[in-house]
Amino acid sequence: MSHTHRSKDKLVARIRRLKGQMEAVERALESEQPCGDVLQLLASIRGALSGLTVELMQEHLSEHVVQAETDAERRQAASELAEALRTYMRGE
Amino acid sequence: MSHTHRSKDKLVARIRRLKGQMEAVERALESEQPCGDVLQLLASIRGALSGLTVELMQEHLSEHVVQAETDAERRQAASELAEALRTYMRGE
Amino acid sequence: MSHTHRSKDKLVARIRRLKGQMEAVERALESEQPCGDVLQLLASIRGALSGLTVELMQEHLSEHVVQAETDAERRQAASELAEALRTYMRGE
Amino acid sequence: MSHTHRSKDKLVARIRRLKGQMEAVERALESEQPCGDVLQLLASIRGALSGLTVELMQEHLSEHVVQAETDAERRQAASELAEALRTYMRGE
Numbered sequence: 479m480s481h482t483h484r485s486k487d488k489l490v491a492r493i494r495r496l497k498g499q500m501e502a503v504e505r506a507l508e509s510e511q512p513c514g515d516v517l518q519l520l521a522s523i524r525g526a527l528s529g530l531t532v533e534l535m536q537e538h539l540s541e542h543v544v545q546a547e548t549d550a551e552r553r554q555a556a557s558e559l560a561e562a563l564r565t566y567m568r569g570e
Numbered sequence: 571m572s573h574t575h576r577s578k579d580k581l582v583a584r585i586r587r588l589k590g591q592m593e594a595v596e597r598a599l600e601s602e603q604p605c606g607d608v609l610q611l612l613a614s615i616r617g618a619l620s621g622l623t624v625e626l627m628q629e630h631l632s633e634h635v636v637q638a639e640t641d642a643e644r645r646q647a648a649s650e651l652a653e654a655l656r657t658y659m660r661g662e
Numbered sequence: 663m664s665h666t667h668r669s670k671d672k673l674v675a676r677i678r679r680l681k682g683q684m685e686a687v688e689r690a691l692e693s694e695q696p697c698g699d700v701l702q703l704l705a706s707i708r709g710a711l712s713g714l715t716v717e718l719m720q721e722h723l724s725e726h727v728v729q730a731e732t733d734a735e736r737r738q739a740a741s742e743l744a745e746a747l748r749t750y751m752r753g754e
Numbered sequence: 755m756s757h758t759h760r761s762k763d764k765l766v767a768r769i770r771r772l773k774g775q776m777e778a779v780e781r782a783l784e785s786e787q788p789c790g791d792v793l794q795l796l797a798s799i800r801g802a803l804s805g806l807t808v809e810l811m812q813e814h815l816s817e818h819v820v821q822a823e824t825d826a827e828r829r830q831a832a833s834e835l836a837e838a839l840r841t842y843m844r845g846e
Contacts (some may be wrong), residue, residue, distance in 0.1 A: 486599055488641035493596045500589040507582050513630045514650030520623045521657035527619065528843045531612045538605045543819055544832045551795045556820045558606030560812045567804045605663045620751045633725055636740045648728045652720045657711045674783050681776040688769045691762060697814045698834030703839035704807045711803065715796045722789045742790030749797035 485537065492527060492530050499523045531566065577629065581602060609642050616637045623658065669721065674712050683707045715750065719743060761813065768806050773832065775799045811835060 503519045506537035538559055595611045629653055638644035687703045722743055730736035781793045816836055822828035 482803055486602075486630035490599050491595060493592060493599065497589055497592040498598070500585060500592060504585045504589070507578055507585065510578075512650070513626065513634060514647075514654060517623070517626060517630065518648070518657060520606035520619065520626065521654055524616070524619055524623070524658065527612065527616055531609070531616070532839050532843045533613065534605065534609060535839055538816075539611065539819070539832050539836060542605060543815070544593060546827055552820055555606075556815050558604070558609065560815060562606065562613055563808050565644060566616060569842045624747050624751045627747055631723075631740050631744060635723070636736055644728055648723050652723060655716050655719055660691070661717045666807060670783055673779035674780060676775060677780045677783065679843065681773055681780070684765035684769060684773040685774060688773070688801065689764050690819075696834070697810065697818060698831075698838060700812060701807070701814065701834070702802065702841060704810065705838055708800070708803055708807070708842060710794060710805060711796065711800055715793070715800070718789065718796065720795060722793065726789060728833070735784075738791075743792070746797055 489530070489534070492526070494528070496523060496526055499526065535562065538562075581622070581626070584618070588615060588618055588622070591618065627654065630654075673714070676710070679708060680710055680714070684712065691716070719746065722746075765810070768802070772799060772802055772806070775802065777806070811838065815837075 486544060499519065499522065503523070506516050506519060518547035522536055538555065543559065546555055589615065591611065595608060595615070598611060599606050630647065634647035635644055635651065638647055683703065683706065687700060687707070690700045690703060722739065726739035727743065729734055731740055775795065775798065779792060779799070782792045782795060812833065817830055818831035819835065822831055
C-alpha cells in the first residue's frame with residue numbers, strides 16, 4: 479500500500495482507535511450496559527469508519543489513479559476504486 | 571443490557587469478529603498490501619457493522635419498547651432508539 | 663398515515679422540495695452540466711432524504727409504537743419500523 | 755456532462771423514475787396511507803439513489819479521470835470526485 483508510506487502511521491493509529499472502540503462495545507455488552515449506550519457506540523464507530531474510508535479513497539484516487547506512472551496502472555487503480563465504491567454502497 | 575441476556579454471547583461473538591476484521595486492516599496497512607484490498611476490507615466491515623446495528627435496534631425495539639413494563643420505561647427506551655437513529659444517520 | 667395529520671403539510675412540503683431537487687438533476691443532465699455538479703446535487707438529495715426518513719421513523723415510533731392503543735397495534739407498528747430499518751440499511 | 759452523452763438518456767430515465775417514486779410518497783402522505791408503507795417507499799428511493807450515484811461516480815472516474823486529455827483536467831476531475839465522496843458520506 480505504497481501511497482500510505484507517508485501516512486501509514488496515521489492510518490494505523492486510526493485503525494487502532496477503531497479497534498479500541500470495538501473493545502468498548504464488547505465490554506459494554508459483557509457488563510450489560512444500557513442498550514442505548516451500545517447503540518451510540520456503534521453509531522460512532524460507523525462515523526469513524528466512514529471518515530477513514532473516504533480518506534483512503536481520496537488518497538488512492540490522488541496517488542494511484544491521478545499520479546499513476548502508466549495507463550495500465552491507472553486503469554487498474556481506477557477499477558479497484560470503482561469496485562470499492564460498489565461494495566461500500568451495497569454493504570451499508 | 572438486559573435484552574441481550576439470551577443473545578449476549580452471539581452479539582459478543584459478532585463484535586469479536588469485527589475486531590478481527592479491524593486487525594486484518596491493521597496488518598494489511600503494516601505489510602503494505604494493495605490499497606484496493608484495504609478498501610475492500612473496510613467496505614466489508616461497514617456491512618457487518620450495519621447488520622449488527624440493525625439487529626440490535628430491532629432487539630431494543632422489541633424488548634425494551636414493545637415489552638416495556640411501564641409507560642415511563644417505554645418512553646425512555648423509545649427516546650434512546652430515536653437518538654441512536656439520529657446519530658447513526660448523521661454519522662455515516 | 664394518521665400520525666402525520668398534524669405534520670402532514672410539513673412532510674408534503676419536504677417531499678416536494680426533494681422532487682424539485684430531482685428536477686434540478688434532470689435539467690443538469692439534459693443541459694450537460696459538469697458531472698461534478700450533478701454528483702453534488704445527488705449527494706444533497708441523499709442528505710435530505712435521510713433527514714426526512716429519520717424524522718418519519720421517529721414520529722412513527724412515538725405515535726404508533728409508544729402511544730399505541732392496544733398491544734396488537736403496538737406490535738404491528740414496531741414490526742413495520744423494524745422492516746423499514748432492514749430495508750433502509752440494506753438499500754443503501 | 756460530456757461523459758453521459760452516450761448514457762444520458764438512460765440516466766435521465768432513472769432520474770424520472772426516482773421523481774415518480776417521490777410522487778408516490780407525496781400521494782401516500784396525502785391519502786394518509788399507513789406510515790410503514792411510506793417508510794418502505796423512502797427506503798426504496800434511497801436504494802435507487804445510491805445505485806444511480808455509484809454508477810455516475812464510476813462513469814466520472816472512467817471518462818473524466820482515467821481518460822482525461824491533460825493532467826490539469828485529470829486533477830480537476832479527481833478533485834470533483836473527491837468532493838462528491840466527502841459530501842456523500844457526510845450527507846447520509
